[in-house]
Amino acid sequence: MYIGHVGAALAGKRARQNIGLVVLLIATYVPDWVDTGLCLAGSFTPAEMLSHSIPAVLVFALAWFVVYGLRSEDWVGAGVLAGVILSHMFFDWITGEKPTWPGGTMIGLNLYAHPIADFIVEGTVIAIGGALYARTLPPRRRPWIDVSMMLGALLAMQLVIDVARMFLKSLPKC
Numbered sequence: 459m460y461i462g463h464v465g466a467a468l469a470g471k472r473a474r475q476n477i478g479l480v481v482l483l484i485a486t487y488v489p490d491w492v493d494t495g496l497c498l499a500g501s502f503t504p505a506e507m508l509s510h511s512i513p514a515v516l517v518f519a520l521a522w523f524v525v526y527g528l529r530s531e532d533w534v535g536a537g538v539l540a541g542v543i544l545s546h547m548f549f550d551w552i553t554g555e556k557p558t559w560p561g562g563t564m565i566g567l568n569l570y571a572h573p574i575a576d577f578i579v580e581g582t583v584i585a586i587g588g589a590l591y592a593r594t595l596p597p598r599r600r601p602w603i604d605v606s607m608m609l610g611a612l613l614a615m616q617l618v619i620d621v622a623r624m625f626l627k628s629l630p631k632c
């Protein structure tokens with residue numbers, strides 16, 4: 459999943475409003491940041507065992523839970539962040555194909571092969587997240603303008619990616 463992960467971060471903001479949105483946005487992409495780091499270090503492997511396998515994502519979620527919980531003493535918030543990280547794995551199973559564990563099979567519906575379906579699924583996740591996030595904003599005149607501009611920008615980014623997918627078999631991750 460690409461921009462759809464932002465939807466999970468926005469939903470996390472609704473679940474626990476005292477977590478910074480930037481922290482949630484970083485958390486929702488943790489497995490992809492790990493891929494980026496491995497890529498820069500020259501040790502990226504297409505199997506993504508160290509970034510997207512079930513044990514890897516569980517370790518990331520647990521590490522964030524402990525570190526955020528100890529630093530903030532907000533264990534509910536720590537649980538929300540861990541849930542946002544876990545959601546990355548489940549969403550990637552819908553849109554891509556990811557490793558289970560070392561020696562295990564790859565699983566996933568690989569909607570990337572069907573860019574229109576991918577746009578519908580990711581767009582739905584973005585829209586639901588945006589609707590949940592909108593309720594966290596302070597009341598003011600016409601708040602829907604900000605939220606719809608944000609949603610429009612996110613959907614436009616997703617559209618660009620899915621259109622690129624139609625012409626390229628796969629987008630390089632590294």
Ligand SMILES: [Zn+2]
Nearest residue numbers: 459489490550
């Ligand atoms: Zn990912």
